[in-house]
Amino acid sequence: MRRRVAILGSTGSIGTQALDVIARHADRFEVVGLAAGRNVDLLRDQVARFKVRIATSADDGPEGLRRVAVESEPDIVLAATDGAVAFDAVLAAIERGTAIAVANKELIVAAGELFVAQARRHGAKLLPVDSEHSAIFQCLVGEEPSSIAEIVVTASGGPFWRRTKDEMDRAGLDAALAHPTWRMGTKNTIDSATMMNKGLEVIEASRLFGVPGERVRIVVHPQSIAHGFVVFTDGSVKGQLAAPDMRIPIGYALAYPDRLPNPPQAQGDTLRALGAKPAADSLRYDFEPPDPERFPCVRLAYEALAAGGTVPAVLSAANEVAVNAFVEGRIAFGEISHIIESAMQRVERGEPTLDGVRSADRKARQTATTMIETIERPTPC
Numbered sequence: 001m002r003r004r005v006a007i008l009g010s011t012g013s014i015g016t017q018a019l020d021v022i023a024r025h026a027d028r029f030e031v032v033g034l035a036a037g038r039n040v041d042l043l044r045d046q047v048a049r050f051k052v053r054i055a056t057s058a059d060d061g062p063e064g065l066r067r068v069a070v071e072s073e074p075d076i077v078l079a080a081t082d083g084a085v086a087f088d089a090v091l092a093a094i095e096r097g098t099a100i101a102v103a104n105k106e107l108i109v110a111a112g113e114l115f116v117a118q119a120r121r122h123g124a125k126l127l128p129v130d131s132e133h134s135a136i137f138q139c140l141v142g143e144e145p146s147s148i149a150e151i152v153v154t155a156s157g158g159p160f161w162r163r164t165k166d167e168m169d170r171a172g173l174d175a176a177l178a179h180p181t182w183r184m185g186t187k188n189t190i191d192s193a194t195m196m197n198k199g200l201e202v203i204e205a206s207r208l209f210g211v212p213g214e215r216v217r218i219v220v221h222p223q224s225i226a227h228g229f230v231v232f233t234d235g236s237v238k239g240q241l242a243a244p245d246m247r248i249p250i251g252y253a254l255a256y257p258d259r260l261p262n263p264p265q266a267q268g269d270t271l272r273a274l275g276a277k278p279a280a281d282s283l284r285y286d287f288e289p290p291d292p293e294r295f296p297c298v299r300l301a302y303e304a305l306a307a308g309g310t311v312p313a314v315l316s317a318a319n320e321v322a323v324n325a326f327v328e329g330r331i332a333f334g335e336i337s338h339i340i341e342s343a344m345q346r347v348e349r350g351e352p353t354l355d356g357v358r359s360a361d362r363k364a365r366q367t368a369t370t371m372i373e374t375i376e377r378p379t380p381c
Helices: 013-024 040-050 058-071 087-095 105-122 131-140 165-169 186-194 196-209 247-255 296-307 311-327 333-346 354-376
Strands: 003-008 029-035 054-056 076-079 099-102 126-128 148-155 216-220 226-232 237-241
Touching (some): 013 029, 029 040, 058 087, 076 247, 099 247, 105 126, 105 196, 105 311, 105 354, 126 131, 131 247, 148 196, 186 196, 196 311, 296 333, 333 354
Parallel strands (some): 003 029, 029 054, 076 099, 099 126
Antiparallel strands (some): 148 226
16 A cells, blocks of 8 residues: 655645655655645645645645644655644644654754654654754664664754854855755755754754753764764764765655665765765765854754753744844844844743743744844944
């Protein structure tokens, strides 16, 4: 029988790549539900191409997401929306015991304790789609949790890894979107430029794999081929390597525990199989420590994880508002981290229940929005 798939965020970068994977393996998957944002024309094309029974857009609100996640009766839900809009839909699917392919960092960052506990209670698998968490997940197959010494997530460094802090603070949108290796949506690409994506991934790794924050590390790896490592208590290190193509971790999550066969383009070409570009005659892997001075969002994420409660939800929500303001040209790139840090200081910590997370998310957005308005309308001298 084909596996029934519902996609939340079908017209985004992850959603469209997931449909590419599914189209290649139509004998294994059936698309039963699609939820999109504002790109209704593309959604119509997807519905017609995959003969989808239930489809909704942003106009249908959170209830539309829930219909796709639950009423389409999927075997697996790919959660690929941005922000907190899909919280209720994903939680409802988990309560049905449905497997969740997690491509939305905010879900696990803001409400990871709740989702992990509910998944355990209802027997729902949480399958990571982020390349880093997919790599760690693969490294841990067959391993005992007690044997984990450290988890290491890798970072490309984004477009500003070799820039000075002053150059970064003054950078425009086009520069921030010029990612050197990955093809991602706007939000994720800006998060890579600030390295907030790595901070969020540290929190996500801690929640998904039950490892405290001080044992989750970051290394910058500009080639984006080694996606994650696990250091074990005996000194062994396991890593997962692949070309920077999101269709690989997407396919692994959708087909788990199987692996999907892909065209044998790298067969007989060892360097290409290890991530080299076609016709390359050498391949180099570089690893460097992150720079907390130029990338303060990394520090803020570790602080939010250590604080616990609803502080990670505040971090995530304030970041989303600040990134949107930068994309719209309302604030400078260097102001993103200041807005997040101020929101973390001003919004009171609460308990990580769904109501607590919703409240923290709302208050963080209000606080960040007020700060942005103040920046846009400076007090006259």
